[in-house]
Amino acid sequence: MGKLTAKEVAAKSKGKPGRFADGEALYFVVPKSGKSFWMLRYTANKKRKEMTLAKYSDLSLADARAEAAIKMKQFREGLDPLLAKKRAEQAEIKTVDDLFADWHIGNIKRLKHHQIPERIYRKDIAPHIGDVSIASVTARDIRELLQVIAKTGRPAIANDALMYCKQLFNHGIKLDLLAANPASAFSVSDAGGVEKSKDRALTIEELTQFFRAARDNNDSFSRDNYLACALLVTLGVRKSELAEAPWKEFDLEKQIWKLPKERSKSGVGIAIPLPEIVMEWIQELKIRACGSEYLFPSRRTSKNPHMGSDTLNRAITKLFGHEAGKKKQPTNKMGDMAHFTVHDLRRTCRTQLAKQGTLGHVAERCLNHKLKGIEGIYNQHDYFEERLSAHETLSKTIQSILT
Numbered sequence: 001m002g003k004l005t006a007k008e009v010a011a012k013s014k015g016k017p018g019r020f021a022d023g024e025a026l027y028f029v030v031p032k033s034g035k036s037f038w039m040l041r042y043t044a045n046k047k048r049k050e051m052t053l054a055k056y057s058d059l060s061l062a063d064a065r066a067e068a069a070i071k072m073k074q075f076r077e078g079l080d081p082l083l084a085k086k087r088a089e090q091a092e093i094k095t096v097d098d099l100f101a102d103w104h105i106g107n108i109k110r111l112k113h114h115q116i117p118e119r120i121y122r123k124d125i126a127p128h129i130g131d132v133s134i135a136s137v138t139a140r141d142i143r144e145l146l147q148v149i150a151k152t153g154r155p156a157i158a159n160d161a162l163m164y165c166k167q168l169f170n171h172g173i174k175l176d177l178l179a180a181n182p183a184s185a186f187s188v189s190d191a192g193g194v195e196k197s198k199d200r201a202l203t204i205e206e207l208t209q210f211f212r213a214a215r216d217n218n219d220s221f222s223r224d225n226y227l228a229c230a231l232l233v234t235l236g237v238r239k240s241e242l243a244e245a246p247w248k249e250f251d252l253e254k255q256i257w258k259l260p261k262e263r264s265k266s267g268v269g270i271a272i273p274l275p276e277i278v279m280e281w282i283q284e285l286k287i288r289a290c291g292s293e294y295l296f297p298s299r300r301t302s303k304n305p306h307m308g309s310d311t312l313n314r315a316i317t318k319l320f321g322h323e324a325g326k327k328k329q330p331t332n333k334m335g336d337m338a339h340f341t342v343h344d345l346r347r348t349c350r351t352q353l354a355k356q357g358t359l360g361h362v363a364e365r366c367l368n369h370k371l372k373g374i375e376g377i378y379n380q381h382d383y384f385e386e387r388l389s390a391h392e393t394l395s396k397t398i399q400s401i402l403t
Contacts, residue, residue: 004028006061012036013056026068028056038064040071044080051082093177096137096168097130103171117164119310123324124149124161134177137169142183146191152322153339155192162191200344201351206337207233208401213319213333220330224288224296224307225315227281229345230402234278234395236349236367238265239342243307245295247286255279259368270368273388277395312342352397358390366390 004012004022012020012028013036020028027039036056042049053059053067071081093099100121107114128145129137142165149158165183172178188194202210214221214229231242241263249258255276261269274282282295289297296307314324320339321332346367353363365383 004061009056009061022061022065024065024068025072026053026064028064038067040068040081042072042075042081044075049080049082051085093172093175094133095131096134097126099134099172099177100126100130100168102175103168106171115309116160117167120157120160120164121168123310124157125165127325134172137182139182139185142186143190146186150192152324153317153320154322158192159188162186162188200338200340200347202233202340202344202348204352204397204401206340207348207398209334209337210319210340211401217319217333220318221315222299224285224299225312227285228296228307228312229316229342230281230398231278232342232345233349233352234398235272235391236346236353237272238346239312240309241265243296243309243311245306246293247289247295248293250274250282250295252279252282252286264368266368266370268368268370270365271382271384273384273391275388275392275395277399278391316340316342349394352394353390356390356393356397358393359386362386362390 004020009020009028012018012030015030017030017032019039020030022028025040025042027041028036029039030036038053038056038059040051040053042051051071053064053071059067071084074084075081093102104114104118104121107117111117125145128148129141132141142162145165146158146162149161162183166181166186169178169181169183173181211226211229214226218226228242231237232239235242235257237259241259244263245257245259249260250256251258255274257272257274259270259272261267264270285295289295292305294306298304298306298308317323317339318330319333320337321330321334323330350363350367353366354360358366362383366387
């Protein structure tokens with residue numbers, strides 16, 4: 001079979017699907033769907049390999065032959081064309097942002113909550129070194145970004161940022177883009193320190209102080225944020241469960257929030273009773289949502305249609321005089337009160353349930369915790385009425401703080 005001619009190629013591109021040899025490992029391919037293209041087909045290590053060169057519209061027959069000749073010359077000299085192509089693609093990874101984009105592809109496949117390292121990278125790492133070339137990042141750069149995070153009173157985030165920096169630059173070493181990891185010599189003592197056991201629960205006095213400060217600074221702490229915190233401490237749900245809640249989960253007539261197992265961190269769905277006071281907050285949010293399908297719609301241009309995962313923590317931290325990414329920090333509105341996070345409101349709910357006399361197994365179900373041991377296996381009762389009573393009592397306590 002002789003070589004193809006330009007006329008033959010043009011005719012075949014409009015004809016039946018097929019693979020047509022031109023010689024010297026070059027093939028013209030007409031697929032069943034899509035555009036025709038040039039392909040290199042060769043054998044390496046006893047394996048047949050195929051490599052797309054270009055679309056037919058982008059490369060003439062003469063140019064395709066020239067490109068194939070270059071690739072096959074590389075092959076005869078010991079360099080597999082596919083490997084050379086992969087290395088060329090890796091060469092496009094020049095900045096730390098480029099490296100993160102490549103690393104994050106694996107995170108999406110590997111991690112259930114891959115948005116967490118992405119959020120920390122975008123918010124706390126990228127502003128410092130994102131546009132820096134990979135090879136020029138130094139240990140001093142890593143130390144500086146860790147110190148900046150630590151100064152904002154977020155030791156856990158500083159530790160996470162260090163962990164992700166180590167993983168990110170190890171990925172660069174895997175790709176042969178780096179000889180050494182600039183973050184490898186650092187430990188948690190250089191970042192946020194050894195994290196203490198998380199047992200922070202706010203007292204009634206602290207809750208009163210917090211909600212008062214939030215009301216007095218409603219220009220920065222929005223009404224949505226205010227009501228979200230009230231709901232979190234009253235219902236004991238997790239931050240993401242509330243911030244991402246769609247209205248379709250709420251039966252406002254029966255006053256029940258049906259949280260499905262797909263959105264529950266515990267993997268167990270639950271019907272959450274909504275006392276009258278909570279319903280007042282829900283009804284206000286319904287008006288404020290302005291027809292959105294979410295309880296807390298995003299108030300900014302965002303890829304998320306609902307409240308962001310770090311919105312509440314950022315708002316709370318700002319009350320304490322820290323704002324990420326700002327050189328001029330806001331005034332501390334919380335005095336000498338110890339900093340707390342959104343998750344501490346869930347722990348506060350559990351503590352207040354205990355203080356008001358709610359039985360332990362009921363309080364655990366209020367937080368959608370699975371009952372432990374034999375009781376968890378045999379006791380499938382959901383304590384709906386008991387939970388309604390518990391939330392009702394707690395909602396009155398929180399309402400008295402709010403007013």
